[in-house]
Amino acid sequence: MSEDILYDQSHIGFLEELWGEGFLSPGGPEEVERVLDGVDLAGAQVLDIGCGSGAIAVLMVRDHGAAHVTGIDVEEPVCAAARARADAAGLAGKITIDKVTPGPFPYADHSFDVVFSKDSIIHIPDKEALAAEVFRVLKPGGIFAASDWLRAHDGAPSPEMAHYIALEALDFAMASPARYRAALTAAGFVDVALLDRSPWYSQVAAAELEELSGPRRATWEARHGAEFIAHQIETWTAMVPVLRSGEHCPHHIRGRKPS
Numbered sequence: 001m002s003e004d005i006l007y008d009q010s011h012i013g014f015l016e017e018l019w020g021e022g023f024l025s026p027g028g029p030e031e032v033e034r035v036l037d038g039v040d041l042a043g044a045q046v047l048d049i050g051c052g053s054g055a056i057a058v059l060m061v062r063d064h065g066a067a068h069v070t071g072i073d074v075e076e077p078v079c080a081a082a083r084a085r086a087d088a089a090g091l092a093g094k095i096t097i098d099k100v101t102p103g104p105f106p107y108a109d110h111s112f113d114v115v116f117s118k119d120s121i122i123h124i125p126d127k128e129a130l131a132a133e134v135f136r137v138l139k140p141g142g143i144f145a146a147s148d149w150l151r152a153h154d155g156a157p158s159p160e161m162a163h164y165i166a167l168e169a170l171d172f173a174m175a176s177p178a179r180y181r182a183a184l185t186a187a188g189f190v191d192v193a194l195l196d197r198s199p200w201y202s203q204v205a206a207a208e209l210e211e212l213s214g215p216r217r218a219t220w221e222a223r224h225g226a227e228f229i230a231h232q233i234e235t236w237t238a239m240v241p242v243l244r245s246g247e248h249c250p251h252h253i254r255g256r257k258p259s
């Protein structure tokens with residue numbers, strides 16, 4: 001049976017050009033630094049859920065001194081890109097990329113000091129099962145530090161939000177900060193904290209829309225095709241207002257497994 005690839009080569013190429021080589025989410029190394037603020041990765045065993053094309057795994061080893069990063073993802077093109085990136089950085093011995101199927105992680109209890117994730121849990125509908133799995137694989141005292149794309153409430157999306165989600169066509173399963181907090185707390189996490197990043201991303205996304213639709217549009221079209229870029233402009237045009245209203249609200253998410 002053939003697998004539907006959401007992050008195929010054309011999508012990877014477009015997102016990396018917009019967001020930086022090896023990044024399939026916005027903000028680059030600076031935003032990763034903010035997600036990891038105060039988390040000591042030196043000598044740590046780290047799990048990166050939804051590692052994408054691997055720039056963050058490299059960063060966590062090279063710049064933060066993680067002993068080992070296990071990156072997991074569900075699609076082969078991003079896993080291949082992440083392995084190549086780790087190889088090129090000379091870090092193949094410290095970065096393992098595992099292609100997994102959605103569901104329980106193939107790791108023993110208490111395997112990791114830190115579980116990281118950037119803008120990937122949006123693709124995992126069962127936030128409660130995810131929180132329980134993260135808790136299970138963390139060592140006592142371990143930290144969960146993530147960023148994700150949330151929505152303000154779990155009720156029916158506004159027509160504007162529904163229109164935006166339909167345009168993304170990326171299997172988005174967005175949930176509210178309240179649902180994430182409850183899922184993490186029920187799993188056993190303490191010091192659960194959520195930080196709204198929509199004020200930041202609404203500004204960044206508006207600049208991205210201007211980059212795609214302004215004077216440089218022809219350059220983007222030449223590289224990615226006029227139809228593809230027109231669809232991205234339509235998506236960003238729908239996204240900026242729901243970011244501004246706060247219905248689409250990226251967050252940083254933290255929790256600690258008690259010692």
Ligand SMILES: C[S@@+](CC[C@H](N)C(=O)[O-])C[C@H]1O[C@@H](n2cnc3c(N)ncnc32)[C@H](O)[C@@H]1O
Binds near residue numbers: 007124
């Ligand atoms: C927006 S990208 C972010 C990638 C990377 N974290 C980054 O910031 O560059 C989301 C990633 O989540 C992956 N993904 C989707 N469903 C997943 C699942 N159930 N488990 C792990 N990763 C998943 C996608 O294949 C994709 O690579």
